[in-house]
Amino acid sequence: MKFVHIARNTFRESVRDRVLYNLVVFVLLLVVAAVVIGRIAVGQEAKIIVDAGLSAMTVFGLLIAIFLGLGLVTKEIEKRTLANILSKPVRRAEFILGKYLGLSLTLLVNAVVMAVAITLALLYAQGGADSLQWRLWPTAFLLWLELLIVTAVALLFSCFSSPALSALFTLLVFLIGRWSLDLKLFAETASSPATRWLSRALYHLLPNLANFNFINQTAYGQVVPWQLLVGNTAYAVCYIAAVLAAAVLIFERRDFK
Amino acid sequence: MIPALAIENLTQDYTTGFWRKRSLRALDGLSLRVEAGEVFGFLGPNGAGKTTTFKILMRMQRPTAGTARILGCALDDLAMRARIGYLPEQPYFYDYLTAREFLLYCGVLCDLPKQAAAARTETLLAQVGLTEAAAQPLRKFSKGMLQRVGLAQALINDPEMLFLDEPMSGLDPLGRREVRDLIARLRQQGKTIFFSSHILTDVEAMCDRVAILHRGRLVESGKLSDILKARSNELEAVISGVNETALAALRGFALELQPTPQGARVRLRSDRDLARLVDITQQAAGRVVSLNPVRESLEDLFVREITGQVNDP
Numbered sequence: 001m002k003f004v005h006i007a008r009n010t011f012r013e014s015v016r017d018r019v020l021y022n023l024v025v026f027v028l029l030l031v032v033a034a035v036v037i038g039r040i041a042v043g044q045e046a047k048i049i050v051d052a053g054l055s056a057m058t059v060f061g062l063l064i065a066i067f068l069g070l071g072l073v074t075k076e077i078e079k080r081t082l083a084n085i086l087s088k089p090v091r092r093a094e095f096i097l098g099k100y101l102g103l104s105l106t107l108l109v110n111a112v113v114m115a116v117a118i119t120l121a122l123l124y125a126q127g128g129a130d131s132l133q134w135r136l137w138p139t140a141f142l143l144w145l146e147l148l149i150v151t152a153v154a155l156l157f158s159c160f161s162s163p164a165l166s167a168l169f170t171l172l173v174f175l176i177g178r179w180s181l182d183l184k185l186f187a188e189t190a191s192s193p194a195t196r197w198l199s200r201a202l203y204h205l206l207p208n209l210a211n212f213n214f215i216n217q218t219a220y221g222q223v224v225p226w227q228l229l230v231g232n233t234a235y236a237v238c239y240i241a242a243v244l245a246a247a248v249l250i251f252e253r254r255d256f257k
Numbered sequence: 258m259i260p261a262l263a264i265e266n267l268t269q270d271y272t273t274g275f276w277r278k279r280s281l282r283a284l285d286g287l288s289l290r291v292e293a294g295e296v297f298g299f300l301g302p303n304g305a306g307k308t309t310t311f312k313i314l315m316r317m318q319r320p321t322a323g324t325a326r327i328l329g330c331a332l333d334d335l336a337m338r339a340r341i342g343y344l345p346e347q348p349y350f351y352d353y354l355t356a357r358e359f360l361l362y363c364g365v366l367c368d369l370p371k372q373a374a375a376a377r378t379e380t381l382l383a384q385v386g387l388t389e390a391a392a393q394p395l396r397k398f399s400k401g402m403l404q405r406v407g408l409a410q411a412l413i414n415d416p417e418m419l420f421l422d423e424p425m426s427g428l429d430p431l432g433r434r435e436v437r438d439l440i441a442r443l444r445q446q447g448k449t450i451f452f453s454s455h456i457l458t459d460v461e462a463m464c465d466r467v468a469i470l471h472r473g474r475l476v477e478s479g480k481l482s483d484i485l486k487a488r489s490n491e492l493e494a495v496i497s498g499v500n501e502t503a504l505a506a507l508r509g510f511a512l513e514l515q516p517t518p519q520g521a522r523v524r525l526r527s528d529r530d531l532a533r534l535v536d537i538t539q540q541a542a543g544r545v546v547s548l549n550p551v552r553e554s555l556e557d558l559f560v561r562e563i564t565g566q567v568n569d570p
């Protein structure tokens with residue numbers, strides 16, 4: 001259970017490094033948006049707040065997931081704090097898991113506060129309770145799951161590649177993952193067999209993130225179907241487990257000279 | 258009895274250079290044993306391979322060849338890890354934690370229950386003189402204070418064996434004394450201590466045995482007094498309050514004479530010249546301040562070993 005202590009410490013680090021200050025920026029933006037939109041787009045406010053709010057949540061979360069995800073392990077190597085951990089009765093796998101869960105917790109706190117902020121903005125804009133105010137929560141949950149996948153990918157890359165390259169790769173994985181349906185289509189229709197094979201391999205290897213983005217539908221009044229919620233959760237858990245297992249395999253073999 | 262530390266034929270190569278790969282042998286077939294209850298000094302000039310040895314023992318890197326066992330266990334034995342403590346050469350810790358939080362964290366990572374870790378933290382903070390600074394974040398600590406935190410975290414689990422990579426570095430004279438006393442106390446409690454250093458006086462005062470490493474090879478091991486040969490019967494006298502004529506007279510038979518602000522430092526061939534030195538000094542109304550047998554220094558020893566190696570076929 002030592003990964004719990006490591007997770008706690010990782011969470012504490014992000015709090016003390018003022019990562020959660022991004023929430024202040026987010027809330028300010030949302031307040032300004034709610035007020036301004038109320039003036040210029042009468043009747044559309046709720047839709048725009050949900051759309052803009054959840055999109056901003058994705059961007060902010062993505063920045064945290066990529067940059068903090070990359071630093072989870074590399075910072076401990078560079079600052080030589082890893083020497084202290086490895087000399088103690090801690091498995092390298094426990095270390096990776098703890099670091100990962102710590103950042104997941106940071107992302108969760110971040111997501112919850114943002115969703116609360118959006119809900120309050122809606123309450124203000126709609127002038128009372130509305131079903132949209134709870135319907136955005138499953139959508140926010142899916143976005144959090146998506147960020148968890150991105151974090152795991154960033155962690156994996158950082159185990160064998162330089163921070164700059166890892167950031168680039170992770171961003172690419174996110175973008176391609178978001179457009180995975182197009183990738184699938186491309187795989188089916190590409191003319192050369194090599195391209196077809198490559199795009200099919202990528203489609204299966206990279207995370208399928210298209211299903212996690214339900215922002216638009218939510219803004220237009222749809223509810224996330226429970227099948228999608230369950231399916232995506234199962235998918236995220238399996239995908240993250242596989243990626244973390246790969247990260248542990250690489251990390252176990254590494255020398256820190 | 259199982260040795261506390263058994264290193265067999267440990268070899269570590271580093272490859273350097275990106276385009277033109279070159280291999281550097283930082284450790285070359287190092288073998289040594291440390292018995293339980295010993296204070297063992299691991300000596301060598303800069304770049305000898307001391308830190309490399311510690312890093313292998315602490316699972317930071319795997320050796321190119323060779324094996325090591327601590328307390329009779331393999332290096333990745335977690336139960337063994339809970340019975341040892343380690344002070345890294347450059348103690349960099351989480352700078353966002355306070356000293357107290359950091360020690361607590363180390364405690365729970367070493368399998369201590371929370372209460373025990375908390376109690377142990379307070380004891381150690383007092384022991385290394387950091388009680389007042391305990392609530393400050395480590396980023397505000399000086400190098401010597403960090404070194405003390407490092408020592409405290411190495412002791413958090415009350416380990417049977419301690420690995421200290423240059424425990425004296427960065428400490429003021431008082432701090433060095435405290436560490437020396439601490440090591441003496443730990444030895445009395447029956448702990449085994451394996452530490453590296455290049456400061457001879459510290460080593461002499463504390464060690465049962467030493468090993469001397471040079472360019473990754475073991476060049477000597479054993480009791481320090483046996484290793485450092487007394488250089489024949491030479492004596493060194495420090496005198497004060499003598500005039501130039503006296504110094505001129507001393508130059509007549511001294512092996513070496515270095516004037517100092519108060520008098521001179523005189524090296525004599527043997528105690529047969531001592532009476533003459535005392536006579537001359539007293540006639541000049543001076544004083545003999547100190548008298549010591551000339552012993553080989555650690556530097557001399559390194560020089561001897563290195564040239565000895567060069568002469569080897």
Ligand SMILES: Nc1ncnc2c1ncn2[C@@H]1O[C@H](COP(=O)(O)OP(=O)(O)OP(=O)(O)O)[C@@H](O)[C@H]1O
Nearest residue numbers: 257271273283301302303304305306307308309310
């Ligand atoms: N990461 C590394 N990559 C390449 N070479 C290294 C690396 N670490 C150490 N070395 C080399 O290995 C040799 C031994 O280094 P090591 O740090 O073990 O010496 P040391 O005995 O601890 O020296 P000091 O007394 O200065 O601390 C040196 O020649 C050093 O240049």
Ligand SMILES: [Mg+2]
Nearest residue numbers: 307308309346
């Ligand atoms: Mg060193």
